Amino acid sequence: MSKTRKIEIVFEILRIIAALLIAYLFILVVLVAISDEPAKAIYNFSIGPFSTVRRFGGIIQKAIPLVFTGWGMCFMYAVNRFNLVGEGLFIMSACMTTYIALALEAFQLPKVLMVLLLLVISIILGGVIAFIPAIINAKLNANIIVVSIMLNYILLYLTQYILTRLIRDTEVSYAASRSIPLNARLEKIIPQAGIHSGIIIMAIVYILVVILFFRMPAGYAMRVVGSNPEYAKHVGIKVTATIITAQVIGGALASLGGAVEQLGMNDRFQWTELTQHGMNGVVVAVLAKKNPILVPITAFLLAYIKQGAEVVNRTSDIPAEFIIVIQGIIILLVAADSFLSSARNRMIFKSALSPANGLKSNS
Amino acid sequence: MSELLKVENITKIYTNGFVANKDISFTVNANEIHALVGENGAGKTTLMKILFGMEDYQEGAIYLEGEKLELKSPLDAIHKGIGMIHQHFMLVPSLSIAENIVLGIEPTKASFFDYNEAVKITSDIAKKYNFNIDVTKKVNEISVAQMQKVEILKALIRGVKILIMDEPTAVLTPQETKELFEQLVILRDSGYAIIFISHKLEEIMQLCDRVTILRKGRCVGTYNIADMTEAKISRLMIGRDVELKFNKKAKQAKNTVMEIRNLICVNDDGKRVVDNVSLNIHAGEILGIVGIEGNGQKEFSEAICGFSEYHAGSVRFNGVDIKGKSIRELRQMGIAHIPEDRMKNGCAMNLSVKDNIIGDRYFSPQFRKFGFLNSKAINRFVDQCISDFEIACDNRNQPVRMLSGGNIQKVVVAREFTSGCKFILASQPTRGIDVGTTEMIRKLLISMSHEKDVATVLVSADLNELLEVSDRLIVMRKGKIVAAFPTTQGVTEELLGEYMLGIKTMTAAEMEDLL
Numbered sequence: 001m002s003k004t005r006k007i008e009i010v011f012e013i014l015r016i017i018a019a020l021l022i023a024y025l026f027i028l029v030v031l032v033a034i035s036d037e038p039a040k041a042i043y044n045f046s047i048g049p050f051s052t053v054r055r056f057g058g059i060i061q062k063a064i065p066l067v068f069t070g071w072g073m074c075f076m077y078a079v080n081r082f083n084l085v086g087e088g089l090f091i092m093s094a095c096m097t098t099y100i101a102l103a104l105e106a107f108q109l110p111k112v113l114m115v116l117l118l119l120v121i122s123i124i125l126g127g128v129i130a131f132i133p134a135i136i137n138a139k140l141n142a143n144i145i146v147v148s149i150m151l152n153y154i155l156l157y158l159t160q161y162i163l164t165r166l167i168r169d170t171e172v173s174y175a176a177s178r179s180i181p182l183n184a185r186l187e188k189i190i191p192q193a194g195i196h197s198g199i200i201i202m203a204i205v206y207i208l209v210v211i212l213f214f215r216m217p218a219g220y221a222m223r224v225v226g227s228n229p230e231y232a233k234h235v236g237i238k239v240t241a242t243i244i245t246a247q248v249i250g251g252a253l254a255s256l257g258g259a260v261e262q263l264g265m266n267d268r269f270q271w272t273e274l275t276q277h278g279m280n281g282v283v284v285a286v287l288a289k290k291n292p293i294l295v296p297i298t299a300f301l302l303a304y305i306k307q308g309a310e311v312v313n314r315t316s317d318i319p320a321e322f323i324i325v326i327q328g329i330i331i332l333l334v335a336a337d338s339f340l341s342s343a344r345n346r347m348i349f350k351s352a353l354s355p356a357n358g359l360k361s362n363s
Numbered sequence: 364m365s366e367l368l369k370v371e372n373i374t375k376i377y378t379n380g381f382v383a384n385k386d387i388s389f390t391v392n393a394n395e396i397h398a399l400v401g402e403n404g405a406g407k408t409t410l411m412k413i414l415f416g417m418e419d420y421q422e423g424a425i426y427l428e429g430e431k432l433e434l435k436s437p438l439d440a441i442h443k444g445i446g447m448i449h450q451h452f453m454l455v456p457s458l459s460i461a462e463n464i465v466l467g468i469e470p471t472k473a474s475f476f477d478y479n480e481a482v483k484i485t486s487d488i489a490k491k492y493n494f495n496i497d498v499t500k501k502v503n504e505i506s507v508a509q510m511q512k513v514e515i516l517k518a519l520i521r522g523v524k525i526l527i528m529d530e531p532t533a534v535l536t537p538q539e540t541k542e543l544f545e546q547l548v549i550l551r552d553s554g555y556a557i558i559f560i561s562h563k564l565e566e567i568m569q570l571c572d573r574v575t576i577l578r579k580g581r582c583v584g585t586y587n588i589a590d591m592t593e594a595k596i597s598r599l600m601i602g603r604d605v606e607l608k609f610n611k612k613a614k615q616a617k618n619t620v621m622e623i624r625n626l627i628c629v630n631d632d633g634k635r636v637v638d639n640v641s642l643n644i645h646a647g648e649i650l651g652i653v654g655i656e657g658n659g660q661k662e663f664s665e666a667i668c669g670f671s672e673y674h675a676g677s678v679r680f681n682g683v684d685i686k687g688k689s690i691r692e693l694r695q696m697g698i699a700h701i702p703e704d705r706m707k708n709g710c711a712m713n714l715s716v717k718d719n720i721i722g723d724r725y726f727s728p729q730f731r732k733f734g735f736l737n738s739k740a741i742n743r744f745v746d747q748c749i750s751d752f753e754i755a756c757d758n759r760n761q762p763v764r765m766l767s768g769g770n771i772q773k774v775v776v777a778r779e780f781t782s783g784c785k786f787i788l789a790s791q792p793t794r795g796i797d798v799g800t801t802e803m804i805r806k807l808l809i810s811m812s813h814e815k816d817v818a819t820v821l822v823s824a825d826l827n828e829l830l831e832v833s834d835r836l837i838v839m840r841k842g843k844i845v846a847a848f849p850t851t852q853g854v855t856e857e858l859l860g861e862y863m864l865g866i867k868t869m870t871a872a873e874m875e876d877l878l
Contacts, residue, residue: 004380005757005765215735217726224722228711234670234702235722235778236691341378349376349421 003351011344019333023326041316048311049304057193063303064198068257069281070295071209075250077290078222079243081144085130086254087278088152091271093122093258095159098177098269099167101184111183122259123252130251134244156274176270186264196264209292222246283327286334367393367556368525373423375409379765383409387582389575396557398567401577401600402797404767407560411527415447416440446518447527452510456503461485463502464516488520493549508539527558536860544570564593576600601798617646620786620818626676628662636662638842642878649812649819651833655863659842660822664788668700669693694723699784701775703791709775712764716756717745719763720778748777769800790822805832826856838862847877
């Protein structure tokens, strides 16, 4: 049945490309409809992100945190748990690394040590917090989506407490922390593009994630449990423990993403609402077919669309928010299993009946 | 005889590309019991589902009394006059038989449900066709054979003209089968058409008027039973002669591998489903467990594999108590298990053949290098399994869902038989599988136990399989062992049927030394 398999794979890829294309066309139609200078808006949207080094750097900057949260969701998906705690963890991690960096300011630690320490703390923090909804779901059978979304709000308001009570800079008129000490910041490695050393951290983590997911016994167990927990139990895999472990790893990755974003991009902690990085991680993971290998590519695609929207926003009369509508369309089309399925089935039927292929016997 | 149903050139392809039916044509007459036979995977189930409106099809047409049918759903099929008796009954256990039969078409009085009227009309129809049941009884109090009658009455009261019966005798004892056949003959003579699906050729020879034979999704032809013999049908079904009898050497008593003492399992309703069972299982023997489904065999077998809990008693495997041991520990001690439902827990359908074969041993040192999975070693091993067990797949990375039922079972068997086990529990190992694979699995079970001294427990609904493969037999009824036979010599299906039904029971003294 290799022919059927091929058709299935081709249609899987087609579906994602079609979803992106439809969303892209929709953007162009919207731009034509609402812009006074549609040609300029379209140019800025599609070519704009590549027109200067700085703008291209912007794509990379936007992609880096999405890669981390996308990986996080891949682990959640691997064990079939729609745990959305990545959203809250992202902001929590950014806040906590800022807090700790400020608290350790007096010690004047060497940069490498300081950054490593903060990243390790963010990983532990993410794992510990992600454990909470995971264990509640496993032991009390509470809906993971509800628990994780509620937890996100707790995390958000906790960061606001820390921001206003513990790290707020009273010298400035808006809600922002004191300036992050220089020894805690990630170096800009390509200053003209604004790209920071978080991209190196990403590359290292990429290797680790792929190895863990595909080459380690633990990753294998996660995929088996996600695919069929009954089977996993039958062959002697510890189902509950595996499900929780995967979510802890997923949380750790999202949290690491928050720390890298904060230390690489920002001077102060000044977020006062959820950043949507976690939710965008869902988009990235779904587009990548929940495969961590493809996550950097899909994160780049999403970042490109976001950057295009930002360029349009800056150069014309279109609000950047319209990008959220576009994301919705992409998700809808990719997540909808039956999109293009009738065409796929027709091809399978045709190929199965073609005389060259012959009728397949059952054994 | 008037032609009732006409099926013309039906072709059905599943979305995984599998051609289940190709150009199937046959007719069914009124006053006829029409057999539909074929190996598992030949397309019988698909064809049935099409006739009952559960599946659509790509080509062809169905005519009922000359009128073209476009069935949208089973409900539609029932309205048009086609009813189906499934293998698994769809009844509400806490309601009475009468209530179950009229469910959805309840008689009413002043817009309230009229129970007395329901009892009256259901008992009338039961009497009319000589169904000997008390319609006021609750469904949870009656036997499987009676539930089947309720299902038939449900279809009759809805005015069907054609009854499709999917292996109706699989859940019955020989005695119950005989009774069912008498009723089916009455129905036939009253003008109904019955499509009778069965594996048991002798039943078809005995009951049916004509037979349509399917092979590999195609229709071989329709024949008058009078012109056929079992051997002829079998050859047309399979395309070759199959040997399902085995030459077994006499076994000699070996050491006890599994020692079960006073085992009790209680289900969620607080009912004892395994009731005080004590048993020894020895190396090198195959113990067959006989019983009507639902008499505790499933709970018993899952308990001794550590898959579900038991509540009292002890199970010792090579002298070690298995209580509290994880499934992984039990597997490492040498317990293997071919589960009853290969789709549910036998494998992960979306994962590859490879991932399904190494499921229980991916962590073992043999398949690891510096803590990573050793792809080379794994691939070598999996490829060996694919060739040893003749698994028909494109390659080791093909998802299991794309394989046929028989090949999926081969994947399960390859995993369990290569685990180096000392004890294997085979639950319904050949259910729903083609004859070739059935032959292979039975031979493997025998060679594993007789040549490699594996202790084997075989749980099966197929009495013929139990008699052919087992060295000794026990019969379970209502969670207890009611009979034990030290050998299968001289044991007949009818005799087993009497014990399964509770017509006969052995005393503890009679079974002493046999457990």
